[in-house]
Amino acid sequence: MNLFNKFQERFNTKQIEEEGQSIVLIALILVALLLFVGLAVDVGFVFARTSQLQAAVDAAALSGVSEIINETNPSSTILADTKAGQFLNANGVPITGTTGITITFQSSRGITPLGVTEYSVTVTWPVELFFLRLIRREPVNVTRSATAAISYLTDIYASRRVEDGTVTTSTQGIFGPQICTEYGDAFSPINSIWDPDFYTYQYRIMIPADYNENVVRVELFDPDSVNQADNEHTIALTENALTHPTNPLSDVPPPTKFCGIHGGGSEQKNPCVLRTGELELTPSGTSGVTPTYSIDQVNPFWFVRIDENRGAGDPDLHGNGQCVSGSPASYEPRFNTQTRFELYYYQANPGGRDIRTSIASYTGNTGDARDVNGFHDTDMHWVSPGADKQGFDYPIPDVPGVSEVPTDEGNTSFEVDLTSDVSGIVTDINTGVRYLYLDVTSLSGASENGFEIWAGPADYAETEPSDVNARNVKAINVPGSHNSNGVVIFALGRLPMNSVIGNAVDIPLVFVGAEQAGAPMTISLFDTDSGAQPPIEFYFDSINKNNWSKVFSNPPDADPDGQVGRCEIGNCNDQWVTPAYQLTVPGVLDNCDYQNQNPDDCTPFYGGRLMVNYIGGEYDSYSWQIQISGLPFLVR
Structure with missing residues (x-):
């Protein structure tokens, strides 16, 4: 009996031990299963967040690069970042929200060797875990980048x-x-x-x-x-001036001109560009000479100091x-x-x-x-x-x-x-x-x-x-x-x-291809004063002016883009023309009413040089800034 009791006691003890081991094994298996389930859920969630973030970053880069054209500072991304941030928020990436999660946003801009403007966005989004918090309490940082580009045709x-x-x-x-x-x-x-x-x-x-x-x-x-200091100069006339059919100029004796009398200033510190007399043989002349030469068929000036x-x-x-x-x-x-x-x-x-x-x-x-x-x-x-x-x-x-x-x-x-x-x-x-x-x-x-x-x-x-x-x-x-x-x-x-020159002159600005039809264009000038005079007219050398041209600063006519408050040509000391002149490249005929045509909707465009005509001030220093917007595209 004692032997039987001892055997039963030993058997019961072993069974209890085995049952305890089973509980431990089951617990470990449950933990492992939980980890696998958590891994599947959390990895899937992280993957979904990654896809969401990439789509949002792509949209942000595309929207931001379109704003670069409006930046006045050549290195600034303020306007682009604002627009990119709006698109990130709209796509569920709350960089300006109050979720308690810090999402980091970085951007940069650059220009490629072919003149294409690029805008890059990098966003890091901390993704909170669910089941895997058991082994990792910190969120997983997901980082995605995108670079968008746009051609502003700024040559x-x-x-x-x-x-x-x-x-x-x-x-x-x-x-x-x-x-x-x-x-x-x-x-x-x-x-x-x-x-x-x-x-x-x-x-x-x-x-x-x-x-x-x-x-x-x-x-x-x-x-x-x-x-140089010299003010007295003997000039040479062109063959066109010497052989003009009705008013030839003479170089016998060779003409002598003086700074301060025939153009420019006599002080060495000031520029001096002498008038040769050949400008009188052009439409800019005041003596009514006929026939006339174009300004590029004569030599109107003799350069002494610039x-x-x-x-x-x-x-x-x-x-x-x-x-x-x-x-x-x-x-x-x-x-x-x-x-x-x-x-x-x-x-x-x-x-x-x-x-x-x-x-x-x-x-x-x-x-x-x-x-x-x-x-x-x-x-x-x-x-x-x-x-x-x-x-x-x-x-x-x-x-x-x-x-x-x-x-x-x-x-x-x-x-x-x-x-x-x-x-x-x-x-x-x-x-x-x-x-x-x-x-x-x-x-x-x-x-x-x-x-x-x-x-x-x-x-x-x-x-x-x-x-x-x-x-x-x-x-x-x-x-x-x-x-x-x-x-x-x-x-x-x-x-x-x-x-x-202090006369009206035609200046080529940019070449615009036919593929740019309908593209918005912004043009601004800085510090036009010192004798410059309005109006200012933009036109294409491939289109008759009667069919398409835009004239600004020509009171009482309103500016063709409807903007007001600009400084006028000749009165813009230390100012940009603001807002910039807004033009739309012609050539989009979708809205043309062929029974009642207007130039903006019905002028075909096959490419050409954008020209400008206005009276520039003599020795007026100024600057051009021109941008033409195309469609943005993703680079990487």
Whole structure:
């Protein structure tokens, strides 16, 4: 009996132990099942949140990039971020909500080598877990990014005479950082409210697919900020002026002109552009000469000085950042503006963003101690820094193998060999177009540095004069003697100008393709004063003005876009035309009533140059800002 009891007791004890082990196993299995269920639920939830976030970020990027056109600061994303935030909230990503969850939002903007504006959005969304809180109490951070792009077609023609590289009715002009914006440059002054600190104007040099030369020679006109003192000049007249059928001009004896009497100012600190008398042979003349030439068939001006010596404060500080109206009592080189010209290209990088690659750089003379690389005598001359030859008439005698205008590097050149100097250059797959780029930045000074840019074949250095006036006359006398072979210089979005003529002139602004029909366009000018006069008319050179043109600042007529409150041309000192002129590219015929046609709805458009006509003030410094909006698209 005792033996049986002991056996039963041992059996019961073992059974109890096994039952206890089963409970533990069952508990562990339940926990494992719970974890698997939790993993499935939470992973599915995280996946759903990830998909939701990606869709929201895509929408935010697309909506935000469309707002970049309205930003006045070239680096700002404020308006884009606001719109992107609205789309994120609308898509269930509450970056401005009060959920107790902190969602981080980052953005940036940039521009591609082909001039396409990109806007990137990155959002991190902490996703709270349900079942997996048993092993992880922190939320899972889900991060998604999107980049959207839009083409604003902001290539502004840098010159009226883009092919022959002559200077007629205007130049480009950049002020030094130690001056104020009221002189006409909205961005270069370091105290600019639109873009504080140093600013760079960007240009791109379009090389067409059918350019049949191996070398592109990039030339700068008068890259220094130095003014000559001479006021008396003997000028040369064009053959057209000498042989006019009813009112020929005479060059016997050769005509002599004087700064201060025949144009411009007699003080070295002020620009001087002499009137040759040939303007009288154009419709802008006042003597009623018939027949008339176009302004591009004569040489109306003789260029003596184009820089404006300005500044106040301590000359050794190049102006000291003071905004004081006026100019030095007399010419002061220490106020002159030192300007850097940097030539580069983009190298294709299939694995990421294309690589900016430097070609050469040049820093213009100021006529003082800042000229550490020597004085190059570039005043009133076209030069190609680093090139072996600057022209047969260049004032510094040519030494073969030595550049009379050396680059900053000393061993680089603005003559670019397309077969060896631009390895892997980005090429537009649709058009075959290649681009070089030029950055123009004022480094010091308070004056205005007038300049121009031309690019084309290099062989003209042997046959064309470097002197601006001699080149202007030859281009009229021998049409086609100096041609870019299709190479065109564009300013990207913003163009700083200085008007030479005080008469109405037609200026090409941008080329608009037929595919842009219906696109909205915004155009603004900065600081049009100093004799500029309204009205201002926009039209396309491919459409008869009677069929489509838009005239602004023409009281009592209202502006065609219905906006009010703008400053008028000639009365916009230190102001942008605000709101900007609003145009819509013609060519959308969906709403045309062919029985009662109106120009806005019934004008076909096959592409063309947008032109502007208005009376520019003599020596008025001002700026253009132009943007055309296309449809946004996702890049990545």
